[in-house]
Amino acid sequence: GNSVTQMEGPVTLSEEAFLTINCTYTATGYPSLFWYVQYPGEGLQLLLKATKADDKGSNKGFEATYRKETTSFHLEKGSVQVSDSAVYFCALLSGSARQLTFGSGTQLTVLP
């Protein structure tokens, strides 16, 4: 079956530091890949997506590239802000059921 593995958290960074959150996946076929963000007390919001190999998704300074050869979709940001503190979920969508398979989430805390 499909699965998503994210790096373990929590991750604590200082403001303006570089962020990488690793994500690898196992899936049949050609899934679409997503990063969702969950701010405290809120639902999930789509951060970025990529639908085919070598696509780069980007939004709000975050980027992730769909790497089929390494089955990865790592999230990066060059300079994090305190407002980026949240839980980040990597997910894939595959199959006729349109089911999202999520990783376990990575808690990010950015200190001023």
Add this chain to the structure above:
Amino acid sequence: EAQVTQNPRYLITVTGKKLTVTCSQNMNHEYMSWYRQDPGLGLRQIYYSMNVEVTDKGDVPEGYKVSRKEKRNFPLILESPSPNQTSLYFCASSFWEGPYEQYFGPGTRLTVT
């Protein structure tokens, strides 16, 4: 404003007392889904619906029921809740033919004692 709404946002109940969590979307989405979120497990799909009167099981359907009588609504029913159903529940929706990104409701925190 395009949104997915859920009610109630918080609920504390006792074992065995039937409850319904409502979900409604105003984006004319065909696809709707329920997930539960538990620490260390991410989100897991409970049930989904591809359109009115079409529903199917996700990964963790035991103890839950759903119905889809109208396109905009997708209630989650717990007929006899148990403590292991204490969780944070999210409803989501999307277009069936794409784009496939799912829009999530704000969540319902359920505690079963």
